[in-house]
Amino acid sequence: TTEMASQEEAEIQISELDLLSSMFPYEEEFAVTDQLALAELKHYVENEFAEVPSSKVQFVLNVKAEVPNVSMVEFSMACALPIKYPTVLPEITVRSSLLSRSQQILLNSDLKTYLMENFSGEPCMLSAREWVKDHAAAYIDRDLSSSSMTASDATQSQVTTFTRLWIYSHHIYNKQKRKNIIDWAKELSLSGFCMPGKPGVVCVEGLQSSCEEFWSRVRRLTWKRILIRHREDVSLEGGGHAEIQKQRKFSTLEEKCFDAHGARGNHMDLGQLYHFLEEKGCADIFQMYFGVEGR
Numbered sequence: 001t002t003e004m005a006s007q008e009e010a011e012i013q014i015s016e017l018d019l020l021s022s023m024f025p026y027e028e029e030f031a032v033t034d035q036l037a038l039a040e041l042k043h044y045v046e047n048e049f050a051e052v053p054s055s056k057v058q059f060v061l062n063v064k065a066e067v068p069n070v071s072m073v074e075f076s077m078a079c080a081l082p083i084k085y086p087t088v089l090p091e092i093t094v095r096s097s098l099l100s101r102s103q104q105i106l107l108n109s110d111l112k113t114y115l116m117e118n119f120s121g122e123p124c125m126l127s128a129r130e131w132v133k134d135h136a137a138a139y140i141d142r143d144l145s146s147s148s149m150t151a152s153d154a155t156q157s158q159v160t161t162f163t164r165l166w167i168y169s170h171h172i173y174n175k176q177k178r179k180n181i182i183d184w185a186k187e188l189s190l191s192g193f194c195m196p197g198k199p200g201v202v203c204v205e206g207l208q209s210s211c212e213e214f215w216s217r218v219r220r221l222t223w224k225r226i227l228i229r230h231r232e233d234v235s236l237e238g239g240g241h242a243e244i245q246k247q248r249k250f251s252t253l254e255e256k257c258f259d260a261h262g263a264r265g266n267h268m269d270l271g272q273l274y275h276f277l278e279e280k281g282c283a284d285i286f287q288m289y290f291g292v293e294g295r
Contacts (some may be wrong), residue, residue: 004035006052006083010045013057016123020061023126034058035227055231056080056091057193065137073098075136077129078212086123089115094132098140120157154172161208162247164192164232165215165284170225172200177221178255185253193256195273201289205248208233230288232242233280249280 024030032038042055063075080091115124181194188210194205204214236243258272276285
C-alpha cells in the first residue's frame with residue numbers, strides 16, 4: 001500500500017538524519033531547524049496509525065570548501081525532505097556570501113541535475129554534501145555576465161517567499177532577550193509580536209531569508225526550551241515590496257503583555273492571547289501552541 005511505502009520512506013529519512021548527526025555532531029555543521037517536524041516523523045514511524053506528518057523535516061548542513069586565494073569558504077545547504085523522499089529529490093538551496101545571485105542559481109540547478117541523474121529513489125544527502133564540497137567553490141569565480149543567463153533574467157524568474165514563524169519558548173523573562181527580539185525584527189524588517197512570560201510566544205513574518213536569519217540568532221541565545229511550533233511559507237511570484245506588505249497580518253513587531261497574573265506577574269492571560277490571534281485571523285495557531293480549542 002502507499003501507506004506502507006511512505007512509512008518505509010519515513011524510516012529511511014530518520015536513519016539518514018541519525019547518520020548525519022553522528023557524522024556531524026556539531027551544530028555549526030548540521031542542525032535540524034524544525035524539531036517539531038522531526039518529532040512528528042518519528043511518531044509516524046513508531047505508531048502504526050499515526051497521521052502522515054504535515055510538515056517536512058528541515059535542516060541545515062554547512063560545508064567548508066577550499067577556494068584558491070580565499071582559503072576556506074562556508075557554504076550553507078538549507079534542506080527539506082518531502083514526505084515522499086527518497087522517492088522524490090530533497091529540496092536543497094546552497095548559499096554563500098561570496099556567490100552572486102546568478103552564480104547561486106546556476107550552482108543550485110547543477111546540483112539538482114546531478115542528483116536527478118544519479119539518485120532517483122535513493123538517499124542522497126551525503127552525496128549532495130560531497131558534491132557541494134567538491135564543486136561549489138568553482139562557482140564563485142564563474143563569470144556569468146557573458147553567459148545566456150543574465151542577472152536580470154535570474155531575478156525575473158526568482159520567486160520570493162514570504163514566511164511567518166510561530167516560535168514557542170518555555171518562558172521569556174530576560175529583558176535583554178526581549179530587547180534583542182524587538183531590535184532584530186526591526187533590523188530585518190519583520191513584523192509580528194512577542195508575548196513574554198511563561199510560556200513565551202514569538203511570531204515574526206516577512207521575507208523568508210530574514211525570518212531564517214532572525215531564527216538563527218534567537219536560537220543561539222540560551223533557552224530552557226525553544227522551537228518553531230509552526231511555519232507558514234507563501235511563494236510570491238515577482239514578490240515586490242507591495243506583495244509582501246499584502247501578506248502581513250501584523251503591522252510592526254511589538255511586545256504584547258496580556259494582563260499578567262501569577263506570583264511573579266508572569267503568566268499571561270491566554271484567553272486574551274486567543275482573542276488577539278482571532279482578531280488577526282490566526283486563531284487556528286492557538287490550538288497548535290496549546291493543544292486546546294480557544295474560547
